[in-house]
Amino acid sequence: xANKVLLVDDEAGFTQLLKMNLEKSGGYEVMIENDSTQALAxxxxxxxxxxxxxxxxxxxxxxxxxxQLQQSPRLSKVPVVMLTALVDSAELSEGAVAQAGTTTVLPxxxxxxxxxxxxxxxxxxx
Amino acid sequence: xxxxxxxxxxLDNLPVxxxxxxxxDDFKFVLWNKKQExxxxxxxxxxxxxxxxxxxxEESANYFRSVDKAVLKRGKLLKVPEEIIDTKHRGEVxxxxxxxxxxxxxxxxxxxxxxxxxxxxxxxxxRQLEHLNKNLVKTNKELADTQMQLIQAEKLESIxxxxxxxxxxxxxxxxxxxxxxxxxSRGIDPDDGNVETILTQMREAVERADRIVRGLVDFSSQRAxxxxxxxxxxxxxxxxxxxxxELTRTTTNVVIDIEDNLPHVFLDMSKFEQVMINLVIxxxxxxxxxxxxxxxxxxxxxxxxxxxxxxxARKFEVFREGDRVVILDIxxxxxxxxxxxxxxxxxxxFTTKATGHGTGLGLSVAKKIVALHGGNLTLENREDGKGARxxxxxPTEIDTGKVSLVPKLLKxxxx
Ligand SMILES: Nc1ncnc2c1ncn2[C@@H]1O[C@H](COP(=O)(O)OP(=O)(O)OP(=O)(O)O)[C@@H](O)[C@H]1O
Ligand SMILES: [Mg+2]
Numbered sequence: 001x002a003n004k005v006l007l008v009d010d011e012a013g014f015t016q017l018l019k020m021n022l023e024k025s026g027g028y029e030v031m032i033e034n035d036s037t038q039a040l041a042x043x044x045x046x047x048x049x050x051x052x053x054x055x056x057x058x059x060x061x062x063x064x065x066x067x068q069l070q071q072s073p074r075l076s077k078v079p080v081v082m083l084t085a086l087v088d089s090a091e092l093s094e095g096a097v098a099q100a101g102t103t104t105v106l107p108x109x110x111x112x113x114x115x116x117x118x119x120x121x122x123x124x125x126x
Numbered sequence: 127x128x129x130x131x132x133x134x135x136x137l138d139n140l141p142v143x144x145x146x147x148x149x150x151d152d153f154k155f156v157l158w159n160k161k162q163e164x165x166x167x168x169x170x171x172x173x174x175x176x177x178x179x180x181x182x183x184e185e186s187a188n189y190f191r192s193v194d195k196a197v198l199k200r201g202k203l204l205k206v207p208e209e210i211i212d213t214k215h216r217g218e219v220x221x222x223x224x225x226x227x228x229x230x231x232x233x234x235x236x237x238x239x240x241x242x243x244x245x246x247x248x249x250x251x252x253r254q255l256e257h258l259n260k261n262l263v264k265t266n267k268e269l270a271d272t273q274m275q276l277i278q279a280e281k282l283e284s285i286x287x288x289x290x291x292x293x294x295x296x297x298x299x300x301x302x303x304x305x306x307x308x309x310x311s312r313g314i315d316p317d318d319g320n321v322e323t324i325l326t327q328m329r330e331a332v333e334r335a336d337r338i339v340r341g342l343v344d345f346s347s348q349r350a351x352x353x354x355x356x357x358x359x360x361x362x363x364x365x366x367x368x369x370x371x372e373l374t375r376t377t378t379n380v381v382i383d384i385e386d387n388l389p390h391v392f393l394d395m396s397k398f399e400q401v402m403i404n405l406v407i408x409x410x411x412x413x414x415x416x417x418x419x420x421x422x423x424x425x426x427x428x429x430x431x432x433x434x435x436x437x438x439a440r441k442f443e444v445f446r447e448g449d450r451v452v453i454l455d456i457x458x459x460x461x462x463x464x465x466x467x468x469x470x471x472x473x474x475x476f477t478t479k480a481t482g483h484g485t486g487l488g489l490s491v492a493k494k495i496v497a498l499h500g501g502n503l504t505l506e507n508r509e510d511g512k513g514a515r516x517x518x519x520x521p522t523e524i525d526t527g528k529v530s531l532v533p534k535l536l537k538x539x540x541x
């Protein structure tokens with residue numbers, strides 16, 4: 001069965017394009033949540049294998065969402081990929097990846113190949 | 127010395143020059159009082175018995191003669207508001223003269239009697255005043271130019287601070303375009319229904335990036351103040367495009383509440399965006415320690431009478447009762463304003479921000495720009511004490527049009 005990925009980002013167009021790419025190139029089953037305040041509820045019902053989270057969103061930012069996820073016993077082990085425009089790709093030295101626990105931080109704009117690679121790494125064999 | 131007759135001594139003590147010429151005897155001078163000696167630097171003994179051609183330049187003499195003839199012809203008094211004579215000791219002397227025809231009863235000769243007042247000093251001070259005035263107008267113009275430069279300098283500074291955020295805003299559509307390219311470059315199945323969606327998204331992304339960049343370019347351009355009727359929604363939309371990153375970065379929630387059918391406001395888009403950006407950024411800064419930042423932008427239209435009533439007999443110098451105005455409030459739930467700072471908010475360089483975080487020019491420039499639009503800007507704490515409210519009151523009528531801008535600017539500088 002395909003791995004399930006949840007995309008949480010307020011940019012509808014962006015998530016739509018990312019979803020299509022992840023489905024096509026990664027073979028994942030992808031769900032979109034554009035409202036960060038609904039992220040926890042959606043995650044609980046969708047039970048994703050990985051969550052891709054935008055750090056800066058109106059209402060609730062990625063950090064808040066991540067904190068909520070960590071507190072949920074059913075989701076705290078799910079790997080999270082945070083996308084942030086706040087760090088420069090240059091700062092994260094050449095396409096590098098910052099990692100802390102189950103969370104991986106990727107710079108925005110996201111490099112699709114890099115995201116696919118990271119997802120492959122953090123996800124269990126599909 | 128000959129004993130003077132009463133008439134002669136009266137004439138010599140008059141503060142005005144008095145002279146007479148005998149038209150029947152080749153316009154020779156027959157009267158020349160003391161004051162006339164003083165003004166012309168010519169003694170009576172030299173003048174009497176001679177005519178204008180003996181005493182003055184030919185050009186002047188021609189002129190005097192033509193006036194004398196006109197007086198005789200008309201047979202009545204003639205006023206010469208200003209005439210100039212060349213004198214030996216005082217150079218050009220300006221005179222105000224009346225000339226009148228008089229018949230000498232004894233001899234039957236026609237006389238032309240002249241009475242002249244020396245107005246040289248008056249003329250000179252008038253000239254000086256005109257000169258000063260010209261300088262003043264020039265200085266005012268320079269001040270107005272300087273003010274425009276100050277406004278532009280402040281704008282460049284906020285552009286500098288916005289640029290990073292705007293760059294981020296452009297990154298998003300660019301990322302979408304990239305995702306589209308990624309998808310399309312990995313081979314396309316002819317039946318793939320996604321392709322159309324992707325192309326639409328890519329087109330929209332290009333348009334969005336273009337709009338953001340163009341917004342910044344338009345905003346940065348320096349043009350002379352030019353006002354046009356503008357829909358307020360449009361200004362707000364443009365402003366939010368430029369400050370969007372500041373708002374999302376700080377997870378500020380923005381609520382826009384603009385009354386339907388708000389009348390157009392008459393303003394310079396780019397300058398007014400500058401005002402709005404300053405106010406929004408100020409609000410964002412004030413909400414730095416607020417867990418849930420809420421920014422409310424509210425626009426409505428009222429008659430000025432109601433505004434005054436609602437604001438408790440406050441005076442507006444720029445508006446008349448009954449004027450229709452647009453009131454634009456920018457309300458935050460930030461720190462509010464310290465009591466002691468209230469009177470200094472609009473002072474240039476007043477800032478409570480750390481060095482490097484604020485120059486303190488924002489509000490002073492914003493106020494200047496709003497004044498140039500014939501409007502009013504205030505900033506005060508919310509009545510419920512939960513933050514601050516910036517209020518713009520803007521005229522909607524076109525009759526405060528372009529012509530009045532410069533005088534208004536000059537008046538601003540005077541005070
Ligand atoms: N919405 C607000 N709430 C509370 N205080 C405010 C608000 N807006 C402005 N102020 C106060 O007014 C001061 C002056 O504002 P102003 O915009 O003129 O300068 P600045 O924001 O400090 O610097 P600059 O705008 O030049 O970057 C601010 O430092 C702040 O103390
Ligand atoms: Mg400011």
